[in-house]
Amino acid sequence: MRAAAIDIGTNSCRLLIAEKKANKSLDVLSRKLEITRLGEGVDQNRFLKEEAVNRVYKALEKYKKTIDKFQVDKIRVVGTSALRDVENPHLLTDKIKKLDLVLEIISGEKEAELNYLGAVSNLDEDFLLIDIGGGSTEFIWPTTSDINFKSLDIGCVRMTEKFISDPKKKIRSLEQKEIQSYVENLLKQKLDLNKKFKVKGVGGTITTVAAVKLALEEYDSSKIENLRLEYFELENILNRFADLDLKTRKKIKGLQPKRADVITAGLIILKTILNYLNVQELYVSDHDLLYGLLKKELLIK
Template structure:
């Protein structure tokens, strides 16, 4: 069976096409466009029509790709920007009317849950520590752990795009603190999302993004702090030319790193393992793979 997942995020809209054979996920196509639906959303949390148009164009393009690849089922999810938008219902209706794609706006807790399922799906992940997954998105950040037979999913409204626009850097630590409730003492920190995968790609100096090199790469706190220092002192145009960094992410990457650094400081974590597999992979696991999850569904 060939399925596609489309994720409408605050910063980018992503497409993942996979074949499911004998309960195994075989990647066919993975791509993204920096549509930034959360741009200029402001205090009234309204998604502007001209901003939405980028996402509509992208979705129609993805739909055509899916048709050409003979995809049998398409699932579309929307996260932070659409979830929090004051005109959420109108935005979803417009997307569905123009693209004929049904959109599922998922909660922050569901987003956290799916990210955890995806990030911890690799069999080589160690079981000697409780896994703790951090997902830094454009509009929100999630932290998820599983301990004492319980899945703890926490989400807060701070992400790389949101922080870049409101510049409330001094308030970041305060906003992030609710994430660290019920955290296991002995944990392995796993990171997903564009900020963290970009840092791995930059550290590796990748001319072309390679998911196989990103998966499982370990970033230590000293390296993250050095990358933040180097990137934040660059002018935007210089940052756009950094190997491993998508040019359209250049303006928000320092703010994503600020969030990551603050979380690691709050957790007293010295390193984070990078995962290419996130909520999109988690959704496939949850919806299409016939394996009973050991985690309670959200």
């Protein structure tokens, strides 16, 4: 049995196609990602831009051809932070009906839940799972009887648009401090954790930083999975990003050029979270909500 999952995020649009193996694990058949920046301007004006919707539609046209080629049994398409925030999501939902795709806009809590489902087989008992996206960051952690989910409106695109005046230039230390301060205040107000956790990270910001650490010419999930990132490494990579203009930053190995304008803000969010948690390291995974969606569709527990 085969299924396809598409995640339309604030920054990127991703496809994962997999089938259920005899041992009830997922065998990934195709994985694709395009930076579509659907959330462009959303934090400021709460409306989708037509050109942003067209970028997503073009990516989905390609994905639909891939899905048809693999003859999948089920398709799920979900939208996250940017689509939750706007007053005109119909601009996209109506348009993609032409491709016979039905878009489901999920809550931050549902997004966190799917991330947990995707990553659960790789998690220790005392874990905190974090997913830094373009518009929001999800936190998932266990209690004695339940799993807690929290979604906060801090993402790499949102923080870039809010605080970085010109992403083409070097990122000024004042702008870095403003992002850090904003994230710190929100964490203090909204995230009350009374114990120490091991941290695992999913999402584009974190997997990209891992790819930069390894200087990958081409993204390789097997090299990323369970890679350890230490706090001092994040500081070094952040300083490197911030000290370069956009043109030079785009040439860094492991960094997709279209992420280069927002990656610095994403890394500041990550560093601030670890600092707030008083944690010196995290482990990386790309088993996120796409895996969670496929596990649901293929009835894998």
